[in-house]
Amino acid sequence: MRMIMFFLVGLLVHVIFFISIFDIYFTSPLVHGMAPQVSPLPPPASRLLLVVADGLRADSLYKPDANGSTRAPYLRSVMEETGSWGVSHTRVPTESRPGHVALIAGFYEDVSAVAKGWKENPVEFDSVFNESRHTWCWGSPDILPMFAKGASGDHVYTYTYPAEREDFASTDASRLDTWVFDEVKSFLQSARVNSSLMSSLQKDQNVFFLHLLGIDTNGHAHRPMSQEYLENIRLVDSGVKELVSMVEDLFGNDGRTAYVFTSDHGMTNWGSHGAGHPSETLTPLLVWGAGVHTAQRVTEPQKYSDGYLQEWQLEGLRRVDVNQADIAPLMSSLIGVPIPLNSVGVLPLQYLNNSDQFKAESMYSNAIQILEQFKVKMAQKKETTLSFLFTPYQLLTESRQAEFINKARVLIQLEEYEEAISLCRSLIGHALEGLSYYHTYDRFFLGCSVVLGFTGWTSYVVLVILKTHASLRRPPTPTDQVSSKTLWWMGVGATLLIGMFLIIQRSPVTYYIYCLLPVPVWYSVLKEFGTLTDLVRSYSSLPLGKCFGYFALVTFGIELLVLSFFYRAMLTVGLAVLSLWPLLSGLYSKAKYSNFSTTLQQCFLALFKKKNNIKYLSLFLSSLCSTCAGVLSLFISTFYLWLARKRTTLHLTDRYLLIFQMLHVAVCAYVPTSTHSSLQLKQGLPLLNQMISWTTLGSSLFVPLLSSTRLFHRLLKIVRSEALFPPVLSWLMFVWINIEQEAMLSQGISGRQELSTLDFSENIDITKIRQLKLDDIRRSYFFVFFIITAFFGTGNIASINSFDPASVYCFLTVFNPFIMGGLMMWKVIIPFIIVMCTFETIQVSTQLSSRSLFLIVLVISDLMALHFFFLVQDYGSWLDIGTSISHYVIVMSMTIFLMLLSLMTHILTSGRVSLWRTRKMHFP
Structure with a gap:
C-alpha cells in the first residue's frame, strides 16, 4: 500500500x-475588449478574392521547370505585369489550421490550442471574415468551419465537400480543387439570375475565399517533385485565370476587385510539413487588382541574398517579403474593414498603390490596433499585481503612449507622411515587445x-x-x-x-x-x-573513490543524453562507448559471444541515429525494410524453435502460437509491399491489406498473453514487429540481459538463476531481494539511454510533428488526423515496450524490487527534465523557442509515461490468458 x-x-x-x-509558456496571448480600428479614408477595393493553395511551396510556383518554362503561366504574367509578389514567411508549426489563422486573423495560433482541436480553434478570435460584410468560402471541411463559428452574426457562408474526398490514395486528388472551382463558377453564374444574391455581391467589403487542398494531398501521396503535384499547380493556375475572368465580367470590369494568392505552408521533399525547414516555411504571395502596385522593374541588386531570385529568374522584378500574419492587415486595408482585433501583423505598404495619406492613415490604424491590445494586457496585469510590485514596461508608459499618438496625429495633419509612417512603425515595435513583456510577466x-x-x-x-x-x-x-x-x-x-x-x-x-x-x-x-x-x-566506510567515479560518469552520461536531443550523433557516441563496456569491465572473456554480438548490434543500431532518418524513406523503402525485417524475424523464430527442440520442453500452445506468429510475420512483411504497389497504380488501399493491418494491431497486445510466462518464450512474443529497428533493438536487449547475468556472477551476487529457468509470473522471493549497489546505477542509466535511443531511433516525434501520413497508409488513406496521429504514436511506443520489458526482465534476474531500480531511473530522468527546464527560451526564432519547450515536454512526458507503461509491461510479461488446457510437449 x-x-x-x-x-x-x-x-x-x-x-x-x-x-x-x-501555464508558463503555453498560455493564450489573446485579449479581448479592444475597440476596432479602421482607416477613415475610402478603400481602393470593394471586394477581395483570397485563394490559398494548401501545401504549395514557393519554389514550386516560382522556379521554372527543366525546359525553362513556367508551370503557372497566368500567375507568372501577374508577377511580371499586373501585380506585386514576394515570399510569405510562415511559422512553426507549419500546419493548415495555424497557417490559415495567421493569414486570416493576423496572429500566430494560440499554442495552448494546438492539442485541443483540429477543425475549430477552441479560443475566440477575430478575423478578416468576421469584419467583412459578407464572406463566401469554398473548400475543405477541416478549415472553413472554424472561421464561420468564430464570426459574429450570420454573414460567413461555407461550402465544403465530404471529408471522405480527402483520400491520399485517390486516383486524382486535384479533383478537390476542381470541385472548388466548379462550385465557385456555379455560384457566380447563379448570381446573374438571382437578384437577391446579386444585390449582396454588389455591396462593398465582401470576401471570396477559395481553399484548394489538392496540391497538399498530392504532395503527401506522391511527393512535391512528382508529376501529380506539379500538374496540380498547372490546374490551379488555369482555374484562377478562368475565375478572375468570370469575376471581372460579373462586375463589369469596374476595377474594384483585389486578388490575393498564397499558401498556408510548404512541404518537404519527402511529402511532410509541420517543422521549420525552408521548404515548409517559404510560401508564395501574389497580390494584384484594385489598390495594388503593378509589377515594378529593378536594375540594382535587391536586399535578398538567399539566392532564390537567381534560381527563380526573377532578379528584375521587385520582391516584397512579408510575415504570414502581415497579410491580414493588408487584406483589411484593401477593402476598408477593421484590422482583426488580435492581429500582430504589420501592414506591408510596398504592396499598396495609393496616396501617401492613405498609407499613413492605414499604418496609424495598424499601430493603434496593436496598441489597444497592449493597453488591455497592461491593465489586466496591473489589476492582478500589488501596486508596489508592479513594474510597467518602461518604453511604453502611459505618458509615452500619449506622446506617440499625438505626435503621429500631428505629423499626418502636417502631411509629413513618411515621418508619421516611421513613427507608427516604431510604436508597433514597442507595442509588440510590450505585449511579450506583460505576457511573460509572471x-x-x-x-x-x-x-x-x-x-x-x-x-x-x-x-x-x-x-x-x-x-x-x-x-x-x-x-x-x-x-x-x-x-x-x-x-x-x-x-x-x-x-x-x-x-x-x-x-x-x-x-x-x-x-x-x-x-x-x-x-x-x-x-x-x-x-x-x-x-x-558513515563516509569512512564508503568506497569514496568508486562513488565519485560513478557520480562523474552518470553526470557525463546525463549531459550526453541532453546533447542527444540537439545532436543525434551523440547517441552514436554513446552506443560506441557502451559497446566497449564489457571489455573495460572484464566481462569480455566470460561472455565472448554475447560481447561480440553487443558490439556488432550497437554499431548497426548507430546507423539509425541520423536525425529524422525515417522521414527520408519513401513508401517503397519502408516496404523494403518491412520485408527485410520479416525475413529477420522468421529467421529468429525458426532458430528459437530449433533451440527449444534441442534444449527445453515447450508447451503445445506455445509451439502453435510461435508457428502462427511466423506465418503472420510473413503475411505482414508482404502487406506494405502490396500496399505500395497498389497505391503506385492508383488502385487505392486493398481491403484485405487494411483488414490484416488492423487485425495485427489489435492482436499485438493480446497474443503475448496466451504464451508461457517463461522469460524467453514471453519476450519473443512481445518483440514481434514490422520494421528493421525494433528487431535490431530486441537483439541488443536479449544480449544486455545475458551480460547483466555475467556481471552478477563476476560480482559474486547470490541468487543468480539460469535465464532459461526464470519465469515472470513467479514472484521474487522476498528473502532474496538484495540492497542496491553502485552497479545498479549503471543498470538504471542503461535503461534511460536505451529509452532515448528507442525514442529517436524511428523518426518518432519528427514524424508526428511533420505529420507524414505515408507511414499509416496500410491502415487508412482518408485524411483523419486523430486516427493517423494515434497510429503514429503507437509506432513510437513499440520500441519503448521492448526496452521496458527488458528492464522488467533485469529486475527479475538481478533479484531487485521493481521500485528500487525505478527510483534511480526517476532521479536520472528528473535531472534531465530540470536541465531542459533551464534551457527553455522565449527569444530567437519560433523554431528555437518551440524546440526548447518540446524537449522539456518530451522528458516530462517520458517520466510520466514510463510510470504508466511499467504497469502495462508488467501485464505483458507476467499476465497470461488460458483459452484451453495446455499440454507440455517433449521433443524427441
Whole structure:
C-alpha cells in the first residue's frame, strides 16, 4: 500500500510539473475588449478574392521547370505585369489550421490550442471574415468551419465537400480543387439570375475565399517533385485565370476587385510539413487588382541574398517579403474593414498603390490596433499585481503612449507622411515587445516555484533510496519527534503566507498549486534529514573513490543524453562507448559471444541515429525494410524453435502460437509491399491489406498473453514487429540481459538463476531481494539511454510533428488526423515496450524490487527534465523557442509515461490468458 501511495504521489507531482510548462509558456496571448480600428479614408477595393493553395511551396510556383518554362503561366504574367509578389514567411508549426489563422486573423495560433482541436480553434478570435460584410468560402471541411463559428452574426457562408474526398490514395486528388472551382463558377453564374444574391455581391467589403487542398494531398501521396503535384499547380493556375475572368465580367470590369494568392505552408521533399525547414516555411504571395502596385522593374541588386531570385529568374522584378500574419492587415486595408482585433501583423505598404495619406492613415490604424491590445494586457496585469510590485514596461508608459499618438496625429495633419509612417512603425515595435513583456510577466516567479519543487522532489527520492534500499535505516529518536513538530508548524506558516499573497494578487487557481507544492515536498525532505546525517557519519566506510567515479560518469552520461536531443550523433557516441563496456569491465572473456554480438548490434543500431532518418524513406523503402525485417524475424523464430527442440520442453500452445506468429510475420512483411504497389497504380488501399493491418494491431497486445510466462518464450512474443529497428533493438536487449547475468556472477551476487529457468509470473522471493549497489546505477542509466535511443531511433516525434501520413497508409488513406496521429504514436511506443520489458526482465534476474531500480531511473530522468527546464527560451526564432519547450515536454512526458507503461509491461510479461488446457510437449 505504501508503494502504491508513493507511485500515486509521484505521478501527481510529475503531472503538476508537466502542466506547469503550459501555464508558463503555453498560455493564450489573446485579449479581448479592444475597440476596432479602421482607416477613415475610402478603400481602393470593394471586394477581395483570397485563394490559398494548401501545401504549395514557393519554389514550386516560382522556379521554372527543366525546359525553362513556367508551370503557372497566368500567375507568372501577374508577377511580371499586373501585380506585386514576394515570399510569405510562415511559422512553426507549419500546419493548415495555424497557417490559415495567421493569414486570416493576423496572429500566430494560440499554442495552448494546438492539442485541443483540429477543425475549430477552441479560443475566440477575430478575423478578416468576421469584419467583412459578407464572406463566401469554398473548400475543405477541416478549415472553413472554424472561421464561420468564430464570426459574429450570420454573414460567413461555407461550402465544403465530404471529408471522405480527402483520400491520399485517390486516383486524382486535384479533383478537390476542381470541385472548388466548379462550385465557385456555379455560384457566380447563379448570381446573374438571382437578384437577391446579386444585390449582396454588389455591396462593398465582401470576401471570396477559395481553399484548394489538392496540391497538399498530392504532395503527401506522391511527393512535391512528382508529376501529380506539379500538374496540380498547372490546374490551379488555369482555374484562377478562368475565375478572375468570370469575376471581372460579373462586375463589369469596374476595377474594384483585389486578388490575393498564397499558401498556408510548404512541404518537404519527402511529402511532410509541420517543422521549420525552408521548404515548409517559404510560401508564395501574389497580390494584384484594385489598390495594388503593378509589377515594378529593378536594375540594382535587391536586399535578398538567399539566392532564390537567381534560381527563380526573377532578379528584375521587385520582391516584397512579408510575415504570414502581415497579410491580414493588408487584406483589411484593401477593402476598408477593421484590422482583426488580435492581429500582430504589420501592414506591408510596398504592396499598396495609393496616396501617401492613405498609407499613413492605414499604418496609424495598424499601430493603434496593436496598441489597444497592449493597453488591455497592461491593465489586466496591473489589476492582478500589488501596486508596489508592479513594474510597467518602461518604453511604453502611459505618458509615452500619449506622446506617440499625438505626435503621429500631428505629423499626418502636417502631411509629413513618411515621418508619421516611421513613427507608427516604431510604436508597433514597442507595442509588440510590450505585449511579450506583460505576457511573460509572471514567468520568473512561476519558474522559481517549479524549480524549487523540482529540486525538492528529486532530493526526497534520493533520500528514500538511501533510507530504504541502501541499509541506512535507523530508529526514530525523541529529537526527531520535536523536529517534526517544528517542521510541521513551519510548513503551516509558509502555506498561510503564500496563500494570502496569492489571494491578494488574485492569482489563478493553478498558481496556488505551483507555489504551494514546494512546501510539502521540502517538508518531507527535511523530515528525512537524519538519513543524510547518517550517510555523512558513515563516509569512512564508503568506497569514496568508486562513488565519485560513478557520480562523474552518470553526470557525463546525463549531459550526453541532453546533447542527444540537439545532436543525434551523440547517441552514436554513446552506443560506441557502451559497446566497449564489457571489455573495460572484464566481462569480455566470460561472455565472448554475447560481447561480440553487443558490439556488432550497437554499431548497426548507430546507423539509425541520423536525425529524422525515417522521414527520408519513401513508401517503397519502408516496404523494403518491412520485408527485410520479416525475413529477420522468421529467421529468429525458426532458430528459437530449433533451440527449444534441442534444449527445453515447450508447451503445445506455445509451439502453435510461435508457428502462427511466423506465418503472420510473413503475411505482414508482404502487406506494405502490396500496399505500395497498389497505391503506385492508383488502385487505392486493398481491403484485405487494411483488414490484416488492423487485425495485427489489435492482436499485438493480446497474443503475448496466451504464451508461457517463461522469460524467453514471453519476450519473443512481445518483440514481434514490422520494421528493421525494433528487431535490431530486441537483439541488443536479449544480449544486455545475458551480460547483466555475467556481471552478477563476476560480482559474486547470490541468487543468480539460469535465464532459461526464470519465469515472470513467479514472484521474487522476498528473502532474496538484495540492497542496491553502485552497479545498479549503471543498470538504471542503461535503461534511460536505451529509452532515448528507442525514442529517436524511428523518426518518432519528427514524424508526428511533420505529420507524414505515408507511414499509416496500410491502415487508412482518408485524411483523419486523430486516427493517423494515434497510429503514429503507437509506432513510437513499440520500441519503448521492448526496452521496458527488458528492464522488467533485469529486475527479475538481478533479484531487485521493481521500485528500487525505478527510483534511480526517476532521479536520472528528473535531472534531465530540470536541465531542459533551464534551457527553455522565449527569444530567437519560433523554431528555437518551440524546440526548447518540446524537449522539456518530451522528458516530462517520458517520466510520466514510463510510470504508466511499467504497469502495462508488467501485464505483458507476467499476465497470461488460458483459452484451453495446455499440454507440455517433449521433443524427441
